[in-house]
Structures are given as C-alpha cells and as structure tokens.
Amino acid sequence: MLVLCTGWAFRYVQLSDGRRQILRFLLPGDVLSPATIFEKNYPSWVKSLTDVMVSGFSRSEVRERCAIGVGAPSAVASTSIAEMRDVSELATVLGQCSAEERIAYLLLRLMSGIAARNVIREHRYPFPLRQQHIADAVGLTPVHVSRVFGQFRERGVLTISEGVLTVFDVPELERLGSLR
C-alpha cells in the first residue's frame, strides 16, 4: 500500500483509444490506490504532477496493525469510505452537471484538499494542474476548459496563473460547484 508523502499526483483510467479519465488528484497523505488494500492485483494507474515522495506499507503490515487494532481498522475503513463517496460524487457531477458546474466542483474539491494541508492566505492556492488535467478529470476538451476559465476571469470569480489559483468570489464558485 503506497502513500503519497510530498507532491501532487493523480489516479486515472486509460482507454485504448487515448481517452483517459482522471479519477482523483492525490495530495500528501493520500493512499495511491485504496482498493489495493483489499485486493493485491487491483489495476490502477497513477502519474505524478510534480516531484513526489512515496512511502509504502506492506499488506501484511496493514493486516497486522488491524489485528492489534491501534486505530488501523477505522483508518482503513474511513479512507475506503471517503474514496467511495468521492467517486460517486464524481460520477454524479459527470452525469448531471454542465461544464461550469463540473469545473467549479473540481476546484472546490481541490481547494479543500489543499487548505487541509497548507496555510491559505487571501484565497491563493498552489495549483500545479495543466488545463489538460482538468479536461481529463471533468470530461471536457482543453479548449473548452480554457473558455470556461476565461469566463470565470471576466466575471471576477477567479484566476489561475503561475501555478496559483486565486479565488475572488467564493460564494459564486460554491453556488455553481456544490452538489446541492
């Protein structure tokens, strides 16, 4: 079982015709592929976005700690649950929401993840994603992602530049991106 220690990465599915779906962006502390806790050969593709450090627990180690019971069982359970909830939400967003809503949703999810690990001032979030990543995560074209960001900029909702996401209008972003 691998855990991301520093840097950004993402887990994804690759179709043979080149399309890919990014299922989750991984931040420090995230398990690369929670399903492998239960099943050894669960196929799962991960790529790094930035420089990255990873550390590993063996499955037997995890099982042992679960047996002893020092919080490991609940830790395993809660990351599995979080995983389930996240993917279900993603499916819901992809099935039901417009381009704007999808992107807003993704940004909010990322923001809360980033904020949990960094001190955020003035709504400026470190943001290493390329528009291609966003496109692959929300099922849109990079050029359409660019257009949506253009609109967000014009409307004074947010900007991204030089690896920093700056949000001016959090309520508006939440209005669009929270699955009410």
Next chain:
Amino acid sequence: MLVLCTGWAFRYVQLSDGRRQILRFLLPGDVLSPATIFEKNYPSWVKSLTDVMVSGFSRSEVRERCAIGVGAPSAVASTSIAEMRDVSELATVLGQCSAEERIAYLLLRLMSGIAARNVIREHRYPFPLRQQHIADAVGLTPVHVSRVFGQFRERGVLTISEGVLTVFDVPELERLGSLR
C-alpha cells in the same frame, strides 16, 4: 446491512433541483449500500423498480462473523472492491463516452448481472427499466435515450419491448460498450 433478495432496485443520488444520478442497479444478492457496512450513517437513497424482498444483517453480526472469519472478511472486501470498480467505471463512461457508448455499456453491465442470476435463452433478458431510469443512469435525456434505442433497432442491434431486452448483435454492442 441490507441485502436484496428478490426483485430490482437502484441506488441513486438526488440533487435538490430535481436531477438525479442512478449509481447502480441492484439485483438479487446485491448489498443495498455497501458503504454502510463501514459507516453507520452513510447517506444513500434506494428505490425499488419491481416488487422486492430485502433481508438485513446487523452491523454487529457482520463484525462478529468477520472476527470468526468464516469467509465474511473476504466477502466484505470483495463486495467493497466490486463497488469501487463499478463506480469508477461509471465515472469513466460518463466522462469519456458518447450517448451510444454509454447506453451500450449500461446494457452490457446489466446483461451480465441478469445472466448471472437467470437462464438466458436466445439473448432475451428480463428488463424492467423505463427509459427514464436509463437516462438518469447515463446522464442523458429520456428522449435522447429513445432516439438511440431507435437507431439500435434500425441497425438490428437490439430491441426492448414488454419488459424484455432482446439482443441480436452482441459483438456490435460490445464494440460500442466495452471500455477497451
């Protein structure tokens, strides 16, 4: 923990503006909401499609059996894994695939589930879904679902009528609906 004994049902997410995403169709033997095995208050909506029978295991019962270890731990693990895989696949299909591909995918998934529980002859599958359900599952409009079915019919791929799905051209359906 609730298990479906007879009949069809589905698990879904309801957004406050009326949109809903069907996450999974449930067939006999399926756990209504696997996440509740781990977390008591995991919110999860289920509706029945046909008349239905359900039976319940208490969480303590499950935990006990896991402790004794009569196959229960691996059963819990494998349904959780299957669940993860399914939702991830759904997200991938919703993010990357066209209307035809989405519907083909859904039908193939359902067919394998049905075939695992029934004797299927001449590719005729019992099929209680309304087009609205399909629409909510694959993120399309009911009228568009109707059009896609119309094309499938014209091309001699399949028909649905009177609660029976008949597939004439399985390879074509697989060409469209398997995430290669």
Next chain:
DNA sequence: CGATCGGTTGATATGAATCAACGTGCGTGG
C-alpha cells in the same frame, strides 16, 4: 534562433437538449 508546450481565440460543426405534438396502452371512475 527555431522548436515545443501551454493557453487563448475565432469559425464552424455536431451531438444532445429542449419544446411540442402525437399515439398507444392502461387503470380508474362514472
């Protein structure tokens, strides 16, 4: 200095949504 990458922008095409009408079967109440 040219090449490549990432993003932006415009023109156009296309897939799916929307709006609306219609048919059919079915249950319900008169």
Next chain:
DNA sequence: CCACGCACGTTGATTCATATCAACCGATCG
C-alpha cells in the same frame, strides 16, 4: 362498458452546449 386521464415512448423542429479545426501568442529550452 365507456370516457377520460395519465404514463410511456416516439418523432420532428429547433436551439444550445460543447467539440473540432485552425491560427496565433508568449514563455521556455536546447
């Protein structure tokens, strides 16, 4: 038994959101 309403599916016309194609720009890098 009939008439009506209603749910479900189909079909056509039109609109709208997003994709596609293409050109361009600035930064970065060998």
